[in-house]
Amino acid sequence: MxxxxxxxxxxxxxxxxxxxxxxxxxxxxxxxxxxxxxxxxxxxxxxxxxxxxxxxxxxxxxxxxxxxxxxxxxxxxxxxxxxxxxxxxxxxxxxxxxxxxxxxxxxxxxxxxxxxxxxxxxxxxxxxxxxxxxxxxxxxxxxxxxxxxxxxxxxxxxxxxxxxxxxxxxxxxxxxxxxxxxxxxxxxxxxxxxxxxxxxxxxxxxxxxxxxxAHPLFKKAFFRASARDAVASVQVDPRLPVIPVRALKNKGSEEFTAKQIAVARMLDEGSVDMGQAQLEIEHFWAGALRRAVIDGDVERGSIMAGQSVGMVxxxxxxxxxxxxxxxxxxxxxxxxxxx
CATH class of the missing domain: 3.20.20.70 (Aldolase class I)
Structure with missing residues (x-):
């Protein structure tokens, strides 16, 4: 040993x-x-x-x-x-x-x-x-x-x-x-x-x-990626305190921007409070991550990865x-x- x-x-x-x-x-x-x-x-x-x-x-x-x-x-x-x-x-x-x-x-x-x-x-x-x-x-x-x-x-x-x-x-x-x-x-x-x-x-x-x-397609996305492919999400509405998430950029990243806009609109309408709004965001990530990790949807799912991904x-x-x-x-x- x-x-x-x-x-x-x-x-x-x-x-x-x-x-x-x-x-x-x-x-x-x-x-x-x-x-x-x-x-x-x-x-x-x-x-x-x-x-x-x-x-x-x-x-x-x-x-x-x-x-x-x-x-x-x-x-x-x-x-x-x-x-x-x-x-x-x-x-x-x-x-x-x-x-x-x-x-x-x-x-x-x-x-x-x-x-x-x-x-x-x-x-x-x-x-x-x-x-x-x-x-x-x-x-x-x-x-x-x-x-x-x-x-x-x-x-x-x-x-x-x-x-x-x-x-x-x-x-x-x-x-x-x-x-x-x-x-x-x-x-x-x-x-x-x-x-x-x-x-x-x-x-x-x-x-x-x-x-x-993790799905073989999820792993393959890691193997192809470089450090600069792992990017942080952008906060759309300053009233909605969204913790940034780092993942490989794909269509799912764009869908998160749209999700933030939709949740901000729900806040405006009073249909959710701030706590519920944050949970809406968390549930989005949980679902998007599952699509990538379990289902292998690397186009629309969330491929969460750190900048060290280029060394994997x-x-x-x-x-x-x-x-x-x-x-x-x-x-x-x-x-x-x-x-």
Whole structure:
């Protein structure tokens, strides 16, 4: 068995926190991060995370149970904070004694962090700024993920490299901070680990793994794409606060613009309030993503991908992806140590 002593030393805190061999999380990708990919990542020594997305509590219950039949290793569940049944989903995680819950999509609503921790689970939150990171830690978050705009899916406005420089020196010494967004090679992981990160989260790099159930046409779109093909969506109406989404540009991108106009009109007419309007947008993305990932509709579906997509060129088993990342990271750290 290959050992990665330099990498393991820098990942030790993160790996111990996750209960995995390596502090490499899989970003939660709706329709992609399901039982097969999640179990494969955990079995390979990483940390798989189920993407709950728009699932009902019943569907999440089934998915967690099915994942447990495929791996005895730890894995987590990602919950969207604006989900209308968030507390029911938290109860499902507690029922299955899920050890780690990731809260994404906004500031956790009152009582949600406490509800998760009541079952003994650890809470991981996304922090786009130092101030919010500190607030989340004070509110009970056990670890943070800082994710830059290079990532796929929902993104913030600031790049990973800038977030790392702002947040790691402030928070990483005394807290667990994972870095995400645009990471596809071990050399990048090495740099962030040396800055104080306790591990890394990757999504796009795992989306086309052999164990991923994504449609062959979805994977082929990844293999053909370059970094500049993964573009962020545009906000049409300033009254409708839509979190940008990064995906490969296609007809589906144009349809999202039309969807925003339609939802803004519903706001004008008073047929929906702001919360309902945002859920309309989220349901659009869930449906569009499903068409691409499951049905293979790469023309009108949403092919969510980070800018690292240009480095995803072939289908590989998860175990090989993780081994390559670790080897690259170890070699980079060894070169710097020898210099």
């Amino acid at each position: 290959t050992t990665y002593s330099l990498t393991s030393a820098l990942m030790r805190r993160g790996a111990e926190f996750l209960g995995s061999d390596h502090a490499i999380l899989c970003g939660a990708m709706s329709w992609v991060s399901e039982r097969n990919l999640v179990a494969a990542i955990s079995n390979a020594g990483g940390f798989g995370v189920i993407a709950c997305g728009a699932m009902t509590p019943e569907l999440l219950d089934t998915e967690i149970a099915a994942t447990k039949t495929l791996t005895a290793k730890p894995f987590g569940v990602n919950l969207i904070t604006m989900h209308p049944m968030l507390f029911d989903l938290i109860a499902v995680c507690a029922k299955h004694q899920v050890g780690h819950v990731v809260l994404a999509g906004g500031i956790p609503p009152k009582g949600s962090v406490e509800a998760i921790k009541e079952s003994g689970a650890k809470v991981i939150c996304f922090a786009p700024t130092v101030a919010l990171g500190k607030k989340l830690l004070r509110s009970g978050a056990d670890a943070l993920v800082i994710e830059g705009s290079e990532a796929g899916g929902h993104i913030g406005p600031v790049s990973t490299s800038v977030l790392a420089q702002e947040i790691l020196p402030e928070l990483a010494q005394d807290n667990l901070v994972f870095v995400a967004g645009g990471i596809a090679r071990g050399e990048a992981m090495a740099g962030y680990l040396e800055m104080g990160a306790c591990g890394a989260q990757l999504g796009t790099r795992f989306a086309c793994a052999t164990e991923s159930i 060129t072939k289908e590989e088993p998860v175990v090989d992806i993780i081994a390559t990342l670790l080897a690259e990271c170890e070699q980079a750290l060894a070169r710097r140590k020898a210099a």
